[in-house]
Amino acid sequence: VYFDNAGGSQVLKSVVDSVSNYLLSSNVQLGASYEIARQSTKLFDEGCNAVAEYVNASPEEVVIGPSTTQLFRNLSLSLYEHVTPDSEIIISKLDHEANIASWVQLAEWRKCKIVWWDSPNRHNPQLDTEILKKLLTPKTRLVTCTHTSNILGTINDVKAIAATVHTIPGALLCVDAVAYAPHRAVDVRDWGVDFYSFSWYKVYGPHIASxxxxxxxxxxxxxxxxxxxxxxxxxxxxxxxxxxxxxxxxIPEVCKYLQDVPWDQIAVHEEALQKILIDYLNSKPDLYQIWGQPFADKEKRVPVISFTVKGKSSKDIVDAIEAKSDFACRWGAFYSNRLCEEVMGLDPVDGVVRVSLVHYNTEDEIKGYVKVLDEVVSP
Structure with a gap:
C-alpha cells in the first residue's frame, strides 16, 4: 500500500504506453526534415506546450529537465549577474535542500549575504509574511521558499509572499512546488511568482521536472x-x-488525466484521508507529536503527515510497521535536513515518520494503517 507518494507517485498506464510508443515508433533526433523526425519533434513540442498550458504560462516561459534540483542549479547559474556582492538572498529554512543548496552556493560565489527565513514555532513552522517583511531590504535580490513542505504538508500562501517580495524593486521569488503539485491546480500567473518548479514523477507522470x-x-x-x-x-x-x-x-497524458480529475473533489477526499490519521494521533497526545498543522483542513495542508513517537526512533516505528504489514511509509528528514534539525530540533538522520497520501489512496487503507501503528506502539 503506497504511503510514500511524496517521494514519487505511481505512474499512469497511459504514460507508460506513451513512452513505449515513442521509443518504438519515433525514437530519432529532433529537428530533421524527414517524416519520422517531424513526428518526433511534434510529440516533443506537444509535451512542452502541455507543461506551459498546465501551469498557465506561455511555451517560452517553461523548460523541462531531469529534476527540480537540477533545474534550480541551472537557474542559480543563470542568475549569477543578477546577484552582486552587496546583494542579499533570503532563503527559507522550511525547504527541501533542492531549493537551498544552489542559493547558498551562489551567495558564496558572489560573496553576498544570506538571510535565513525561519519560524519561531517549532512544532508547526510556517512561512509568515510579517516575518518576511522584516527581512526584506533594498538589497534583497532573491527570495526562495516552498509552496508546501515535504515534511509538514502546510500550504504556504505564495501569492501573498510574491506580493510582499515584489515591494522591493528588482527582487525575485523562486518557489519549490514539488510537494504541492500532486494535490492542487497550478496557476503561476495568478500567483505572480517569478520562478516555479516541480517534478512530474510526483504527479503521476515520468521522472522529469519543469x-x-x-x-x-x-x-x-x-x-x-x-x-x-x-x-x-x-x-x-x-x-x-x-x-x-x-x-x-x-506529459500530455498526465495533463489529460488531471483535466478529468476535479481538484476540488481531490481536496475533499484527501482531507478525509488525513483526518483519520491526524485524529488518531491527536487522541494520544502523550504518545505522538504531529509536526505541522495538527488538524485536517484542506485549506491549510495537503495529506503529507509527519509525526514522531515519544521514546521511540522513527526508524524503529517504520521497521515494525513493515515487519507486520505491506504499508509503505518512510522515516527520515527527506532532504529537509535544515528544517528537521535547525527549526524542529530533531535528529536530522532519524527525522520523522512520514505518511504521504494522494487521491488514489482510500479511507480503508489509512484505517488499516492506524490499526497497525497502534499495535506497533502499544506497550
Whole structure:
C-alpha cells in the first residue's frame, strides 16, 4: 500500500504506453526534415506546450529537465549577474535542500549575504509574511521558499509572499512546488511568482521536472546555452538539451488525466484521508507529536503527515510497521535536513515518520494503517 507518494507517485498506464510508443515508433533526433523526425519533434513540442498550458504560462516561459534540483542549479547559474556582492538572498529554512543548496552556493560565489527565513514555532513552522517583511531590504535580490513542505504538508500562501517580495524593486521569488503539485491546480500567473518548479514523477507522470520563469524574470538571467542560440525562450536559456524526449512526449497524458480529475473533489477526499490519521494521533497526545498543522483542513495542508513517537526512533516505528504489514511509509528528514534539525530540533538522520497520501489512496487503507501503528506502539 503506497504511503510514500511524496517521494514519487505511481505512474499512469497511459504514460507508460506513451513512452513505449515513442521509443518504438519515433525514437530519432529532433529537428530533421524527414517524416519520422517531424513526428518526433511534434510529440516533443506537444509535451512542452502541455507543461506551459498546465501551469498557465506561455511555451517560452517553461523548460523541462531531469529534476527540480537540477533545474534550480541551472537557474542559480543563470542568475549569477543578477546577484552582486552587496546583494542579499533570503532563503527559507522550511525547504527541501533542492531549493537551498544552489542559493547558498551562489551567495558564496558572489560573496553576498544570506538571510535565513525561519519560524519561531517549532512544532508547526510556517512561512509568515510579517516575518518576511522584516527581512526584506533594498538589497534583497532573491527570495526562495516552498509552496508546501515535504515534511509538514502546510500550504504556504505564495501569492501573498510574491506580493510582499515584489515591494522591493528588482527582487525575485523562486518557489519549490514539488510537494504541492500532486494535490492542487497550478496557476503561476495568478500567483505572480517569478520562478516555479516541480517534478512530474510526483504527479503521476515520468521522472522529469519543469521550471517556469516569467518573461520579465528572464531579463535578469544570462544564458547557459550556445552562443548561436537565441535568448527568446527559457529552453534556450537553461535547457542544455537535458529534456528526455520520450518522457517529455508523455506529459500530455498526465495533463489529460488531471483535466478529468476535479481538484476540488481531490481536496475533499484527501482531507478525509488525513483526518483519520491526524485524529488518531491527536487522541494520544502523550504518545505522538504531529509536526505541522495538527488538524485536517484542506485549506491549510495537503495529506503529507509527519509525526514522531515519544521514546521511540522513527526508524524503529517504520521497521515494525513493515515487519507486520505491506504499508509503505518512510522515516527520515527527506532532504529537509535544515528544517528537521535547525527549526524542529530533531535528529536530522532519524527525522520523522512520514505518511504521504494522494487521491488514489482510500479511507480503508489509512484505517488499516492506524490499526497497525497502534499495535506497533502499544506497550
Amino acid at each position: 521550471l517556469y520563469a516569467s518573461k520579465e524574470a528572464q531579463k535578469s538571467m544570462i544564458t547557459l546555452g550556445h552562443f548561436f542560440k537565441s535568448k527568446d525562450s527559457l529552453e534556450n536559456l537553461l535547457g542544455l538539451a537535458a529534456a528526455n524526449y520520450e518522457l517529455t512526449a508523455s
